[in-house]
Amino acid sequence: MNQGFGQFCPIALASEVLTQRWMLLIVHQLLDGSSRFNDIRRGVPKISATLLKQRLETLEYAEIIEKRASGNSGVYEYFLTPAGTELESIIKGIGSWGQRWARDIQEEDLDPGWLVWSMRNRLNVEEMPKGRTIIQFEFTDAKPKERYFWLLVNEKKVDVCVKYPGNSPDIKVTSPVIVMAEVWRGIRPIRKAIADGAIQLEGKPSVCRAFPNWLLLSQLADIKRMR
Amino acid sequence: MNQGFGQFCPIALASEVLTQRWMLLIVHQLLDGSSRFNDIRRGVPKISATLLKQRLETLEYAEIIEKRASGNSGVYEYFLTPAGTELESIIKGIGSWGQRWARDIQEEDLDPGWLVWSMRNRLNVEEMPKGRTIIQFEFTDAKPKERYFWLLVNEKKVDVCVKYPGNSPDIKVTSPVIVMAEVWRGIRPIRKAIADGAIQLEGKPSVCRAFPNWLLLSQLADIKRMR
DNA sequence: CGGTATCCCCCGCGATACTG
Protein backbone atom coordinates (compact mmCIF):
# COMPACT_ATOMS: atom_id res chain seq x y z
CA MET A 1 0.00 0.00 0.00
CA ASN A 2 2.61 2.44 1.07
CA GLN A 3 4.54 1.97 -2.12
CA GLY A 4 3.43 3.22 -5.44
CA PHE A 5 1.01 5.81 -6.63
CA GLY A 6 0.21 4.02 -9.85
CA GLN A 7 1.72 6.63 -12.11
CA PHE A 8 5.16 7.30 -13.48
CA CYS A 9 5.26 11.01 -12.75
CA PRO A 10 8.70 11.77 -11.31
CA ILE A 11 7.08 13.47 -8.35
CA ALA A 12 5.21 10.29 -7.56
CA LEU A 13 8.32 8.14 -7.90
CA ALA A 14 10.35 10.45 -5.69
CA SER A 15 7.51 10.64 -3.16
CA GLU A 16 7.54 6.90 -2.69
CA VAL A 17 10.76 7.23 -0.76
CA LEU A 18 10.85 10.82 0.38
CA THR A 19 7.40 11.09 1.90
CA GLN A 20 7.70 8.01 4.07
CA ARG A 21 7.29 8.89 7.70
CA TRP A 22 10.47 10.33 9.28
CA MET A 23 12.34 10.25 5.98
CA LEU A 24 12.91 13.97 5.52
CA LEU A 25 14.01 14.37 9.11
CA ILE A 26 16.56 11.59 8.73
CA VAL A 27 17.97 13.04 5.54
CA HIS A 28 18.10 16.40 7.25
CA GLN A 29 20.28 14.99 9.99
CA LEU A 30 22.62 13.53 7.41
CA LEU A 31 22.79 16.86 5.59
CA ASP A 32 23.54 18.46 8.92
CA GLY A 33 26.62 16.34 9.38
CA SER A 34 25.43 13.38 11.44
CA SER A 35 26.66 10.06 10.15
CA ARG A 36 26.44 7.63 13.04
CA PHE A 37 23.31 5.75 13.98
CA ASN A 38 22.88 7.23 17.41
CA ASP A 39 23.72 10.73 16.30
CA ILE A 40 20.99 10.55 13.70
CA ARG A 41 18.72 9.20 16.36
CA ARG A 42 19.41 12.04 18.73
CA GLY A 43 18.31 14.44 16.01
CA VAL A 44 15.12 12.42 15.49
CA PRO A 45 14.54 11.27 19.05
CA LYS A 46 11.00 10.01 18.68
CA ILE A 47 11.79 7.37 16.08
CA SER A 48 12.42 3.83 17.27
CA ALA A 49 15.69 2.09 16.54
CA THR A 50 13.89 -0.55 14.52
CA LEU A 51 12.21 1.95 12.29
CA LEU A 52 15.31 4.06 11.87
CA LYS A 53 17.21 1.02 10.69
CA GLN A 54 14.44 0.22 8.24
CA ARG A 55 14.44 3.73 6.88
CA LEU A 56 18.21 3.74 6.49
CA GLU A 57 17.94 0.51 4.52
CA THR A 58 15.31 2.05 2.28
CA LEU A 59 17.54 5.07 1.71
CA GLU A 60 20.44 2.79 0.92
CA TYR A 61 18.36 0.80 -1.52
CA ALA A 62 17.26 4.02 -3.18
CA GLU A 63 20.94 4.98 -3.42
CA ILE A 64 20.41 8.12 -1.41
CA ILE A 65 22.87 7.07 1.27
CA GLU A 66 25.81 4.69 1.59
CA LYS A 67 26.80 2.69 4.62
CA ARG A 68 30.50 2.38 5.35
CA ALA A 69 32.44 0.69 8.10
CA SER A 70 34.28 3.21 10.24
CA GLY A 71 37.35 1.54 11.66
CA ASN A 72 36.89 -2.18 12.16
CA SER A 73 35.03 -2.36 15.44
CA GLY A 74 31.50 -2.76 14.17
CA VAL A 75 31.05 0.99 13.93
CA TYR A 76 29.29 2.14 10.81
CA GLU A 77 28.67 5.48 9.25
CA TYR A 78 26.10 6.65 6.78
CA PHE A 79 26.89 9.16 4.08
CA LEU A 80 24.86 10.84 1.42
CA THR A 81 25.48 9.86 -2.19
CA PRO A 82 25.34 12.49 -4.93
CA ALA A 83 21.62 11.76 -5.22
CA GLY A 84 21.27 12.37 -1.49
CA THR A 85 23.29 15.55 -1.55
CA GLU A 86 20.97 16.92 -4.19
CA LEU A 87 18.12 16.74 -1.71
CA GLU A 88 19.61 19.64 0.20
CA SER A 89 17.77 22.38 -1.65
CA ILE A 90 14.48 20.51 -1.28
CA ILE A 91 14.89 20.00 2.46
CA LYS A 92 15.96 23.60 2.90
CA GLY A 93 12.95 24.67 0.89
CA ILE A 94 10.62 22.67 3.07
CA GLY A 95 12.26 24.07 6.19
CA SER A 96 11.81 27.62 4.95
CA TRP A 97 8.25 26.95 3.99
CA GLY A 98 7.63 25.44 7.42
CA GLN A 99 9.12 28.43 9.15
CA ARG A 100 6.88 30.73 7.14
CA TRP A 101 3.63 28.81 6.94
CA ALA A 102 3.44 25.69 9.09
CA ARG A 103 1.18 25.52 12.10
CA ASP A 104 2.17 27.01 15.42
CA ILE A 105 4.04 25.00 18.01
CA GLN A 106 1.91 22.97 20.40
CA GLU A 107 2.61 21.42 23.77
CA GLU A 108 3.38 18.02 22.33
CA ASP A 109 6.09 19.36 20.03
CA LEU A 110 8.17 20.69 22.86
CA ASP A 111 10.96 18.17 23.27
CA PRO A 112 13.65 19.88 25.35
CA GLY A 113 16.20 17.16 24.54
CA TRP A 114 15.85 17.84 20.84
CA LEU A 115 16.16 21.55 21.46
CA VAL A 116 19.44 21.19 23.33
CA TRP A 117 20.81 18.73 20.80
CA SER A 118 20.02 21.25 18.05
CA MET A 119 21.82 23.98 19.96
CA ARG A 120 24.90 21.80 20.09
CA ASN A 121 25.45 22.29 16.38
CA ARG A 122 24.79 26.00 16.44
CA LEU A 123 26.95 27.32 19.23
CA ASN A 124 29.16 30.28 18.43
CA VAL A 125 32.30 28.65 19.81
CA GLU A 126 34.54 31.33 18.32
CA GLU A 127 32.98 33.89 20.60
CA MET A 128 33.24 31.75 23.70
CA PRO A 129 36.01 31.77 26.30
CA LYS A 130 39.09 29.61 25.76
CA GLY A 131 39.18 26.46 27.83
CA ARG A 132 36.08 24.79 29.18
CA THR A 133 32.67 26.37 29.50
CA ILE A 134 29.61 24.69 30.97
CA ILE A 135 26.12 25.95 30.25
CA GLN A 136 23.29 24.55 32.30
CA PHE A 137 19.72 24.62 31.03
CA GLU A 138 16.80 24.16 33.35
CA PHE A 139 13.37 23.84 31.82
CA THR A 140 10.93 24.73 34.54
CA ASP A 141 7.92 23.00 33.02
CA ALA A 142 9.58 19.81 31.80
CA LYS A 143 9.23 16.32 33.22
CA PRO A 144 11.86 15.52 35.87
CA LYS A 145 14.01 13.52 33.46
CA GLU A 146 14.02 16.30 30.88
CA ARG A 147 14.48 19.15 33.28
CA TYR A 148 18.25 19.63 33.23
CA PHE A 149 20.74 19.59 30.38
CA TRP A 150 24.30 20.75 30.10
CA LEU A 151 26.31 21.89 27.13
CA LEU A 152 30.03 21.32 27.65
CA VAL A 153 32.26 23.36 25.39
CA ASN A 154 35.91 22.50 25.32
CA GLU A 155 38.43 23.59 22.72
CA LYS A 156 35.58 24.52 20.39
CA LYS A 157 34.04 21.07 20.71
CA VAL A 158 30.56 20.78 22.14
CA ASP A 159 29.01 17.89 24.07
CA VAL A 160 25.56 17.43 25.47
CA CYS A 161 25.10 15.99 28.95
CA VAL A 162 21.86 14.76 30.44
CA LYS A 163 23.45 14.19 33.85
CA TYR A 164 25.25 16.64 36.05
CA PRO A 165 28.70 16.73 34.54
CA GLY A 166 30.50 16.99 37.91
CA ASN A 167 31.65 20.58 37.58
CA SER A 168 29.60 23.58 38.41
CA PRO A 169 28.25 25.47 35.39
CA ASP A 170 29.61 28.82 34.32
CA ILE A 171 26.07 29.92 33.62
CA LYS A 172 22.64 28.61 34.49
CA VAL A 173 19.83 29.29 32.06
CA THR A 174 16.31 28.81 33.40
CA SER A 175 13.08 29.08 31.41
CA PRO A 176 9.99 27.24 30.24
CA VAL A 177 10.59 25.10 27.16
CA ILE A 178 8.30 27.16 24.97
CA VAL A 179 10.30 30.30 25.59
CA MET A 180 13.61 28.77 24.54
CA ALA A 181 11.83 27.11 21.62
CA GLU A 182 10.50 30.42 20.35
CA VAL A 183 13.87 32.04 20.84
CA TRP A 184 15.47 29.19 18.93
CA ARG A 185 13.05 29.61 16.06
CA GLY A 186 13.68 33.33 15.87
CA ILE A 187 10.13 34.21 16.79
CA ARG A 188 11.13 35.78 20.09
CA PRO A 189 14.19 37.99 20.60
CA ILE A 190 16.45 36.52 23.26
CA ARG A 191 17.44 39.80 24.89
CA LYS A 192 13.85 40.72 25.34
CA ALA A 193 13.06 37.34 26.87
CA ILE A 194 15.91 37.87 29.33
CA ALA A 195 14.85 41.42 30.11
CA ASP A 196 11.26 40.17 30.64
CA GLY A 197 12.47 37.56 33.07
CA ALA A 198 11.09 34.79 30.83
CA ILE A 199 14.64 33.51 30.65
CA GLN A 200 16.66 33.78 33.84
CA LEU A 201 20.44 33.78 33.84
CA GLU A 202 22.66 33.03 36.78
CA GLY A 203 26.43 33.44 36.62
CA LYS A 204 29.18 36.03 36.49
CA PRO A 205 27.83 39.28 35.00
CA SER A 206 30.38 39.19 32.20
CA VAL A 207 29.29 35.68 31.24
CA CYS A 208 25.61 36.59 31.41
CA ARG A 209 26.23 39.54 29.17
CA ALA A 210 28.11 37.43 26.65
CA PHE A 211 25.66 34.52 26.65
CA PRO A 212 23.12 35.84 24.10
CA ASN A 213 25.91 35.96 21.53
CA TRP A 214 26.79 32.34 22.04
CA LEU A 215 23.54 31.00 20.62
CA LEU A 216 23.43 31.14 16.85
CA LEU A 217 19.81 29.92 16.85
CA SER A 218 18.20 27.83 14.15
CA GLN A 219 19.47 28.27 10.63
CA LEU A 220 15.92 29.23 9.74
CA ALA A 221 15.56 31.83 12.49
CA ASP A 222 15.97 34.73 10.07
CA ILE A 223 13.17 33.65 7.83
CA LYS A 224 10.09 35.70 8.39
CA ARG A 225 7.08 33.95 9.76
CA MET A 226 3.94 34.64 7.71
CA ARG A 227 1.08 33.36 9.86
CA MET B 1 0.18 8.34 15.01
CA ASN B 2 0.30 9.91 11.60
CA GLN B 3 0.41 13.37 13.03
CA GLY B 4 3.32 14.81 14.82
CA PHE B 5 6.97 14.00 14.99
CA GLY B 6 7.38 15.24 18.53
CA GLN B 7 9.66 18.11 17.65
CA PHE B 8 9.12 21.69 16.60
CA CYS B 9 11.60 21.70 13.74
CA PRO B 10 9.92 23.52 10.84
CA ILE B 11 10.72 20.60 8.57
CA ALA B 12 8.80 18.31 10.90
CA LEU B 13 5.84 20.66 11.12
CA ALA B 14 5.70 21.06 7.36
CA SER B 15 6.08 17.31 6.86
CA GLU B 16 2.99 16.63 8.91
CA VAL B 17 0.89 17.91 6.06
CA LEU B 18 3.10 17.66 3.02
CA THR B 19 4.27 14.08 3.38
CA GLN B 20 0.84 12.60 3.82
CA ARG B 21 0.12 10.09 1.13
CA TRP B 22 -0.98 11.70 -2.20
CA MET B 23 -0.49 15.19 -0.85
CA LEU B 24 2.30 16.34 -3.15
CA LEU B 25 0.52 14.96 -6.19
CA ILE B 26 -2.64 16.83 -5.29
CA VAL B 27 -0.80 20.10 -4.79
CA HIS B 28 0.97 19.49 -8.07
CA GLN B 29 -2.35 19.27 -9.88
CA LEU B 30 -3.44 22.54 -8.34
CA LEU B 31 -0.18 24.18 -9.34
CA ASP B 32 -0.76 22.83 -12.83
CA GLY B 33 -4.04 24.67 -13.10
CA SER B 34 -6.64 22.11 -12.05
CA SER B 35 -9.21 23.49 -9.67
CA ARG B 36 -12.23 21.21 -9.86
CA PHE B 37 -12.60 18.01 -7.92
CA ASN B 38 -12.75 15.67 -10.85
CA ASP B 39 -9.98 17.43 -12.72
CA ILE B 40 -7.70 16.96 -9.77
CA ARG B 41 -8.81 13.37 -9.60
CA ARG B 42 -7.99 12.74 -13.22
CA GLY B 43 -4.47 13.88 -12.53
CA VAL B 44 -4.27 11.54 -9.53
CA PRO B 45 -6.43 8.72 -10.81
CA LYS B 46 -5.56 6.10 -8.23
CA ILE B 47 -6.81 8.07 -5.23
CA SER B 48 -10.33 7.37 -4.02
CA ALA B 49 -12.90 10.14 -3.89
CA THR B 50 -13.19 9.77 -0.15
CA LEU B 51 -9.52 10.17 0.43
CA LEU B 52 -9.19 13.05 -2.01
CA LYS B 53 -11.89 14.93 -0.15
CA GLN B 54 -10.13 14.26 3.15
CA ARG B 55 -6.85 15.51 1.78
CA LEU B 56 -8.47 18.63 0.38
CA GLU B 57 -9.94 19.32 3.79
CA THR B 58 -6.56 18.91 5.40
CA LEU B 59 -5.06 21.30 2.87
CA GLU B 60 -7.82 23.77 3.54
CA TYR B 61 -7.32 23.51 7.29
CA ALA B 62 -3.60 24.08 6.79
CA GLU B 63 -4.48 27.14 4.73
CA ILE B 64 -2.71 25.82 1.68
CA ILE B 65 -5.85 25.88 -0.44
CA GLU B 66 -9.20 27.64 -0.42
CA LYS B 67 -12.53 26.26 -1.53
CA ARG B 68 -14.83 28.56 -3.41
CA ALA B 69 -18.25 28.10 -4.95
CA SER B 70 -18.13 28.45 -8.72
CA GLY B 71 -21.47 29.71 -9.90
CA ASN B 72 -24.32 28.57 -7.68
CA SER B 73 -24.98 25.06 -8.86
CA GLY B 74 -23.04 23.09 -6.30
CA VAL B 75 -19.87 23.39 -8.31
CA TYR B 76 -16.79 24.15 -6.26
CA GLU B 77 -13.27 25.08 -7.08
CA TYR B 78 -10.09 24.81 -5.11
CA PHE B 79 -7.37 27.41 -5.30
CA LEU B 80 -3.94 27.73 -3.78
CA THR B 81 -3.43 30.38 -1.13
CA PRO B 82 -0.15 32.31 -0.99
CA ALA B 83 1.19 29.57 1.30
CA GLY B 84 0.19 26.99 -1.32
CA THR B 85 1.70 28.93 -4.17
CA GLU B 86 5.00 28.98 -2.32
CA LEU B 87 5.11 25.21 -2.55
CA GLU B 88 5.82 25.47 -6.25
CA SER B 89 9.58 25.53 -5.99
CA ILE B 90 9.53 22.57 -3.62
CA ILE B 91 7.33 20.48 -5.87
CA LYS B 92 9.39 21.41 -8.89
CA GLY B 93 12.52 20.49 -6.97
CA ILE B 94 11.13 17.11 -6.09
CA GLY B 95 10.07 16.57 -9.68
CA SER B 96 13.53 17.39 -10.93
CA TRP B 97 15.11 15.18 -8.34
CA GLY B 98 12.76 12.38 -9.32
CA GLN B 99 13.59 12.76 -12.97
CA ARG B 100 17.29 12.56 -12.17
CA TRP B 101 17.43 9.98 -9.41
CA ALA B 102 14.19 8.15 -8.74
CA ARG B 103 13.81 4.48 -9.57
CA ASP B 104 13.04 3.33 -13.08
CA ILE B 105 9.48 2.90 -14.27
CA GLN B 106 7.90 -0.49 -13.59
CA GLU B 107 4.92 -2.26 -15.08
CA GLU B 108 2.57 -1.13 -12.32
CA ASP B 109 3.33 2.54 -12.89
CA LEU B 110 2.11 2.51 -16.46
CA ASP B 111 -1.29 4.11 -16.34
CA PRO B 112 -2.18 5.08 -19.91
CA GLY B 113 -5.09 7.23 -18.79
CA TRP B 114 -2.79 9.37 -16.70
CA LEU B 115 -0.37 9.64 -19.58
CA VAL B 116 -3.01 10.92 -21.97
CA TRP B 117 -4.42 13.30 -19.39
CA SER B 118 -0.93 14.71 -18.88
CA MET B 119 -0.52 15.19 -22.61
CA ARG B 120 -3.69 17.23 -22.67
CA ASN B 121 -1.97 20.05 -20.84
CA ARG B 122 1.16 19.92 -22.92
CA LEU B 123 -0.03 19.99 -26.47
CA ASN B 124 1.52 22.49 -28.81
CA VAL B 125 -1.78 23.87 -30.02
CA GLU B 126 -0.11 26.83 -31.72
CA GLU B 127 1.58 24.48 -34.15
CA MET B 128 -1.54 22.50 -34.89
CA PRO B 129 -3.96 22.97 -37.76
CA LYS B 130 -6.82 25.44 -37.41
CA GLY B 131 -10.17 23.84 -36.77
CA ARG B 132 -10.60 20.43 -35.26
CA THR B 133 -7.94 17.79 -34.96
CA ILE B 134 -8.45 14.34 -33.51
CA ILE B 135 -5.51 12.25 -32.33
CA GLN B 136 -6.16 8.62 -31.52
CA PHE B 137 -3.87 6.69 -29.21
CA GLU B 138 -3.86 2.93 -29.13
CA PHE B 139 -1.84 1.21 -26.46
CA THR B 140 -1.17 -2.27 -27.72
CA ASP B 141 -0.44 -3.82 -24.33
CA ALA B 142 -3.14 -2.14 -22.27
CA LYS B 143 -6.26 -3.68 -20.81
CA PRO B 144 -9.26 -3.42 -23.15
CA LYS B 145 -10.75 -0.47 -21.25
CA GLU B 146 -7.50 1.46 -21.36
CA ARG B 147 -6.58 0.64 -24.91
CA TYR B 148 -7.96 3.62 -26.80
CA PHE B 149 -7.91 7.33 -26.05
CA TRP B 150 -8.60 10.36 -28.17
CA LEU B 151 -7.37 13.90 -27.86
CA LEU B 152 -9.76 16.37 -29.45
CA VAL B 153 -8.26 19.73 -30.25
CA ASN B 154 -10.60 22.49 -31.26
CA GLU B 155 -9.80 26.18 -31.39
CA LYS B 156 -6.74 25.58 -29.20
CA LYS B 157 -8.79 23.80 -26.56
CA VAL B 158 -8.03 20.18 -25.78
CA ASP B 159 -10.35 17.46 -24.51
CA VAL B 160 -9.70 13.87 -23.63
CA CYS B 161 -12.11 11.16 -24.76
CA VAL B 162 -12.20 7.60 -23.54
CA LYS B 163 -14.85 6.62 -26.06
CA TYR B 164 -14.79 6.90 -29.81
CA PRO B 165 -15.71 10.51 -30.44
CA GLY B 166 -17.77 9.78 -33.53
CA ASN B 167 -15.43 11.28 -36.06
CA SER B 168 -12.51 9.51 -37.62
CA PRO B 169 -9.13 10.58 -36.27
CA ASP B 170 -6.71 12.68 -38.28
CA ILE B 171 -3.91 10.53 -36.98
CA LYS B 172 -3.69 7.18 -35.23
CA VAL B 173 -0.79 6.63 -32.88
CA THR B 174 -0.09 3.05 -31.88
CA SER B 175 2.52 1.84 -29.38
CA PRO B 176 3.07 -0.01 -26.12
CA VAL B 177 2.49 2.16 -23.07
CA ILE B 178 6.10 2.00 -21.94
CA VAL B 179 7.30 3.51 -25.20
CA MET B 180 5.02 6.55 -25.00
CA ALA B 181 5.88 6.83 -21.30
CA GLU B 182 9.58 6.97 -22.01
CA VAL B 183 9.03 9.44 -24.81
CA TRP B 184 6.92 11.56 -22.49
CA ARG B 185 9.62 11.56 -19.84
CA GLY B 186 12.27 12.58 -22.34
CA ILE B 187 14.21 9.36 -21.96
CA ARG B 188 13.49 8.21 -25.50
CA PRO B 189 13.54 10.47 -28.55
CA ILE B 190 10.20 10.37 -30.32
CA ARG B 191 11.55 10.49 -33.86
CA LYS B 192 13.74 7.53 -33.16
CA ALA B 193 10.84 5.60 -31.67
CA ILE B 194 8.83 6.30 -34.82
CA ALA B 195 11.71 5.36 -37.11
CA ASP B 196 12.20 2.14 -35.11
CA GLY B 197 8.56 1.27 -35.51
CA ALA B 198 8.07 1.31 -31.75
CA ILE B 199 5.49 3.99 -32.38
CA GLN B 200 3.37 3.58 -35.47
CA LEU B 201 1.59 6.46 -37.11
CA GLU B 202 -1.31 6.27 -39.50
CA GLY B 203 -2.67 9.30 -41.28
CA LYS B 204 -1.92 11.78 -44.02
CA PRO B 205 1.85 12.03 -44.58
CA SER B 206 1.82 15.75 -43.80
CA VAL B 207 0.05 15.13 -40.49
CA CYS B 208 2.39 12.29 -39.56
CA ARG B 209 5.36 14.52 -40.29
CA ALA B 210 3.96 17.31 -38.13
CA PHE B 211 2.87 15.10 -35.24
CA PRO B 212 6.18 14.91 -33.32
CA ASN B 213 6.09 18.68 -32.95
CA TRP B 214 2.66 18.63 -31.39
CA LEU B 215 3.77 16.87 -28.22
CA LEU B 216 5.58 19.18 -25.85
CA LEU B 217 6.36 16.27 -23.50
CA SER B 218 6.68 16.50 -19.75
CA GLN B 219 7.97 19.75 -18.31
CA LEU B 220 10.76 17.70 -16.81
CA ALA B 221 11.72 15.98 -20.05
CA ASP B 222 14.78 18.15 -20.53
CA ILE B 223 16.27 17.28 -17.16
CA LYS B 224 19.05 14.80 -17.52
CA ARG B 225 18.53 11.42 -15.98
CA MET B 226 21.42 10.38 -13.75
CA ARG B 227 20.84 6.70 -13.07
C1' DC C 1 -20.53 16.51 -10.96
C1' DG C 2 -18.98 16.16 -6.39
C1' DG C 3 -19.16 14.00 -3.16
C1' DT C 4 -21.05 10.17 1.33
C1' DA C 5 -21.40 6.07 3.75
C1' DT C 6 -19.71 1.68 5.23
C1' DC C 7 -17.05 -2.17 5.81
C1' DC C 8 -13.03 -4.30 6.84
C1' DC C 9 -8.34 -5.76 6.05
C1' DC C 10 -3.72 -5.33 6.65
C1' DC C 11 0.42 -3.49 7.93
C1' DG C 12 2.88 0.48 9.64
C1' DC C 13 4.54 1.63 13.60
C1' DG C 14 5.08 2.12 18.56
C1' DA C 15 6.57 -0.25 22.80
C1' DT C 16 9.46 -3.13 25.13
C1' DA C 17 12.98 -6.31 25.90
C1' DC C 18 17.11 -8.28 24.55
C1' DT C 19 22.10 -8.96 22.21
C1' DG C 20 27.02 -9.22 20.27
Add this chain to the structure above:
DNA sequence: CAGTATCGCGGGGGATACCG
Protein backbone atom coordinates in the same frame (compact mmCIF):
# COMPACT_ATOMS: atom_id res chain seq x y z
C1' DC D 1 27.26 1.47 20.24
C1' DA D 2 24.28 -0.33 16.92
C1' DG D 3 21.32 -2.69 16.33
C1' DT D 4 17.38 -7.45 16.68
C1' DA D 5 13.31 -9.71 17.96
C1' DT D 6 8.68 -9.90 18.95
C1' DC D 7 4.07 -8.56 19.72
C1' DG D 8 -0.05 -6.29 19.23
C1' DC D 9 -3.10 -2.29 18.02
C1' DG D 10 -5.07 1.40 15.56
C1' DG D 11 -6.42 3.43 11.95
C1' DG D 12 -5.18 4.56 7.23
C1' DG D 13 -6.95 3.74 3.22
C1' DG D 14 -8.77 0.56 -0.53
C1' DA D 15 -13.16 -1.21 -2.40
C1' DT D 16 -17.72 -0.69 -3.32
C1' DA D 17 -22.17 1.13 -3.32
C1' DC D 18 -24.99 4.93 -2.98
C1' DC D 19 -26.84 10.07 -3.08
C1' DG D 20 -28.55 15.04 -4.10
